[in-house]
Amino acid sequence: MTNRLRLFKNLWLFGVAILMLQACGSTKTLASADKTSVIAKIDLINVVEDKVNVVLDPGVFTRDTISFFIPKTVPGTYSDDNYGKYIEQFKALDYKGGELQVEKLDDNTWRVINAKDLDKIDYWVNDTYDTETEVDEHVFSPAGTNILKGKNFMLNLHGFVGYFEGLEEIPYSLEITAPDGLEPVTSLTKGIQDVNKPETDFYMANRYFEVIDNPIMYSKPSTETFQVNDIAVTLSVYSPNGHFTAASLKAGMEKMMRAQKAFLGEINSTKHYTIILYLSNMDDNDATGFGALEHHTSTVVVMPEQISKERLEEAIFDTVAHEFFHIVTPLTIHSNEIQYFDFNDPKMSMHLWMYEGTTEYFANLFQIQQGLITEEDFYQRLMEKVERSKTFDDSMSFTVMSKNILEEPYKDNYANVYEKGALINMALDINLRELSGGEKGVLWLMKEFSRKYGDSKPFEDDKLIDEIVAMTYPEIGEFFNDHVIGEIPIDYDRYWEKVGLMTTEQEQSTGYFFDGEVPYIDVDPSNDNAIFVRKGIQLNSFFNNLGAQGGDIIKSVDGKMTNLVNIRLLIGQSINWDPDKEIVMVVKRGDEEITLTGKVGTPTLNVVKLVSVEGASDKQIKLREAWLKG
Secondary structure: OOOOEEOOEEEEEEEEEOOEEEOOOOOOOOOOOOOOOOEEEEEEEEOOOEEEEEEEOOOOOOOOEEEEEEOOOOOOOOOOHHHHHHHHEEEEEOOOOOOOOOOEEEEEEEEEEEEHHHEEEEEEEEHHHHHHOOOOOOOOOOHHHEEEOOOEEOHHHHHHOOOOOOOOOOEEEEEEEOOOOOOEEEEOOEEOOOOOOOOOOEEOOOOOOHHHHHOOOEEEOOOOEEEOEEEEEEEEEEEOOOOOOOOHHHHHHHHHHHHHHHHHOOOOOOOOOOOEEEOOOOOOOOOOOOOEEOOOOOEEEEEEEEHHHHHHHHHHHHHHHHHHHHHHOOOOOEHHHOOOOOOOOOOOOOHHHHOOOOHHHHHHHHHHHHHOOOOHHHHHHHHHHHHOOOOOOOOOOHHHHHHOOOOOOOOHHHHOOOHHHHHHHHHHHHHHHHHHOOOOOOHHHHHHHHHHOOOOOOHHHHHHHHHHHHOOOHHHHHHHHHOOOOOOOHHHHHHHHHHOOOEEEEEEEEOEEEEEEEEEEEOOOOOOOEEEOOOOOOOHHHHOOOOOOOOOOEEOOOEEOOHHHHHHHHHHOOOOOOOEEEEEEEEEEEEHHHHHHHEOOOEEEEEEEEOOOOOHHHHHHHHHHHHOOO
């Protein structure tokens, strides 16, 4: 999710996409006598009302009843999405084609009566992209599904293929019939093509987890493959209006991934990695949640198509960097909770500080170590994370939050895994470098764990931190007890001092509604496209002097009601505002309407910068070099 996220919600204003970075069970056994695999057939040709038909043949059961599940939660999302809500016309058929009795137990569970007579499960699947603007708690687009007849099918397979009780560990055979002209892209192992079925693609998976861990996108081919050391990387792009191609984005992607591989060194858990890039039209029936979701050997990325190549490459760069580093954790290094993930009653791990925090930290650290960004850029990213982390509960135990991330109040603090989670790793990295004389850091730690464990050998969740301390120093145990297990906020100034840095506040000019390309306002498509002041960010002097607050819905400005058209005009007009101009802004705050008045002034923002200390000691400089350059 990534996570959920891997990018925070992005917005769309006056034709420009503004991207804000923020992109995972135990097994049981039941007899299935006649077949060694579940056969799943997906029909992408005979689409009816944006729905596709799925048929599953599980073989013969020896029980009177059997439960069938569509996942409630999938690894990397850290949310309950209830993919069963998109299943319609569910039928259980016997060997004569008659319908068996079925009891629907909840959104994601069906119990088949007289399961000994069960031949097939038959149902229709609706996609999630169509409903994103209709519901508040919609599926994050990179984890969602798309059915666009003859043009595009985004098959995040957890939305299409379910599993039978106790049969999660047996092989799956997928048979997907697709229209001419659409080509599949996936890391899933392809089976032998049947010459009598040229329209059908065959895939094999060793267990159900491999099915949902390997998304497939069908679209008109725009694919490039390049080699990064011993990893073959495939980039596939769906651009509905043809604005972008895989060929046009290949060079930047290849440069970035070469730098990542150089950073990781010998860590290598895959020989093939697939990047599936879906570009959205941004209309009412298309994806609106931008970011990515990681898998063992692939990632799905969703971005708006109406964006400049420079901004798209920048967004993809940061997003894919994060997702690719997930091959380290949790895809290689993970606990039993992830290895044996229960899709409908998940037990969450306590180590989001590592799964998402380490990954996000690496996604920034590798860029400074490989010379892709300057030290000043890296420092700015860290300070932005410090500021954003302050909008969450800084005294909340990270391990407790992780273990309970599907519940409130922990759920509301999830996005902090990309902010404070990365900062925990930054502080841990500096501690390790200091204690080891510059020799050991978080990357060293991950390499040690990848040697000890691996994608098929999980660790015990409650023993990981003790293992880290045993491998390193007692002081590291104190750090975890205070700041990860415990509730003591990290004193970042202490770490800046260790490496000869300090913070200083500087005033800089902004626009009235934007700071560069970062907006102070957003659009809520689920609330009649209401325009609101963004929460969780530092507002400029324009909003502060008026008395506006994050979350305020802007009802009108100078007597004109705000909507998408009027706000675009207002933003354009604001470029020529005189500082002495008086303004009247009516906002809705909770259930109350409030009138804000004042002069627009000259908008500024106080920004905290991280800078080098003049006269830093040799010890501080040496530690800084070890931290930044490895």
